[in-house]
Amino acid sequence: MGTRLIATAALALAAIAQPALAALNVVACEPEWGALVQELAGDKAEVYVATTALQDVHRIQARPSLVAAARRADLLVCTGAELEVGWLPVLQRQSGNAAIQPGRPGYFEAAQFVALMEAPARIDRAEGDIHAAGNPHIQTNPHNIARVAEALAGRLAEIDPANAASYRARQADFAARWLAAIARWEAAAAPLRGMPVAVQHNGFPYLEAWLGLRRVATLEPKPGVEPSSGHLATLLRQLEREPVRAVLRAAYNDPRSAEWLAGRAGIPVVVLPFTVGGSDEADDLFGLFDDTVARLLKAVR
Helix, strand or coil: CHHHHHHHHHHHHHHHHCCCCCCEEEEECCHHHHHHHHHHHHHHEEEEECCCCCCCCCCCCCCHHHHHHHHHCCEEEECCCCCCCCCHHHHHHHHCCHHHCCCCCCEEEHHHHCCCCCCCCCCCHHHCCCCCCCCCCHHHCHHHHHHHHHHHHHHHHHHCHHHHHHHHHHHHHHHHHHHHHHHHHHHHCHHHCCCEEEECCCCCHHHHHHHCCEEEEECCCCCCCCCCHHHHHHHHHHHHHCCCCEEEEECCCCCHHHHHHHHHHCCCEEEECCCCCCCCCCCCHHHHHHHHHHHHHHHHC
């Protein structure tokens, strides 16, 4: 009896001593991809998000804490399409992490898995923040999220084959819930089709295409360039000829130009979350689109 108890105790101690399987270390360049990794990986991943919804992701610094996170990363998930061109190459180089370099399985670009819009006919940096492959703000159309989710689940399974079945099962569950939510959002957003809008930054072409919004004017004279008072005055005269229902801006945009134009045109400014964390309601991917549609419908009503 004593021998059996000793053996049982030894097995218990051995089980306790066994190290738990380490979760994947994932760095997400943007909040939407951090949220998507959480949907697909659950407790199989520890996620560090490099930016917030209140930052212009074109212009951030590869700060020491971010470099340290990238150094430990098994997977780096970014938008790509040159959205992070000002800081991501520096981050990859300073991390010294071979796993997350371009062309390696540990580096994932979401934009590779969707059809990009608005590819420029010519590249001239004097024209502002233009991107050779097309507009990188793909996260504003939920159909793009679904395409990225399928590809990302495959990449997670590739770099962590021991948990491949879990990633596939979670992706299937997410896809079912996501497609049902898309149907709900599209039904609710039917009154928005054809609505004329102005936008502060050209960050919503995928949203516009999805919901049938009609962009009449863009406040920035060039992408990433704040409008002058003269440019805003010209836009105001344009809106007198071509009225719009609202001015759309992302949560991170400086509000002053949108507020000036909207106040004089007598229309609302609609502050859209743009990504996860851009509003209190947009606390995950489902909340992001719930809140986006609700804010646009409020402008119509």
